[in-house]
Every structure is written in C-alpha cells, then in structure tokens.
Amino acid sequence: MSGVEAILEIRSSHPKARFVVLTTYEGDEDIHRALEAGAQGYVIKGMPYQTLIERCNVSTPEDAFCAPIVRALASRSRIRI
Numbered sequence: 001m002s003g004v005e006a007i008l009e010i011r012s013s014h015p016k017a018r019f020v021v022l023t024t025y026e027g028d029e030d031i032h033r034a035l036e037a038g039a040q041g042y043v044i045k046g047m048p049y050q051t052l053i054e055r056c057n058v059s060t061p062e063d064a065f066c067a068p069i070v071r072a073l074a075s076r077s078r079i080r081i
Contacts (some may be wrong), residue, residue, distance in 0.1 A: 002025065020041035
C-alpha cells in the first residue's frame with residue numbers, strides 16, 4: 001500500500017485524521033497526489049534539519065508543514081494545504 005492509498009483508507013474511517021508525508025519524492029505528481037488525498041503537509045527527507053524543526057513549531061494552518069517546493073506547487077495548482 002502506498003502512502004497516498006494509506007491516507008485515503010484512513011480518511012475513509014477517520015475523516016478528521018491529519019497527515020504529514022515524509023518522503024524522498026519531489027515530483028509534482030507525487031506531491032499533488034498526496035495533497036489531493038488529504039495530506040496537510042509534505043516533507044522531503046533532504047530538507048535541511050533547521051527547516052524541519054521550524055516546520056514542526058508552526059501554530060497555524062496557514063503555516064502548513066511543507067517544503068518550499070510543495071508550497072509553490074500547491075499555489076500553482078490552487079490546492080489548499
């Protein structure tokens with residue numbers, strides 16, 4: 001089962017569940033599928049650890065736990081994260 005499939009399966013029985021994807025995949029299609037499935041965040045393993053720590057300490061939905069590349073794709077695709 002892929003991460004996207006897991007998100008969809010869990011959301012079917014727990015619609016309020018929240019997800020952050022931790023992955024090595026940086027492709028637009030991978031990011032888009034995860035966000036469309038309901039991930040609230042998408043973190044790329046190669047991100048500097050300082051960025052990961054900063055993202056862990058956010059307090060508002062507007063500061064979603066995402067890599068800059070993910071935020072850019074979401075903005076271009078009009079996906080709400």
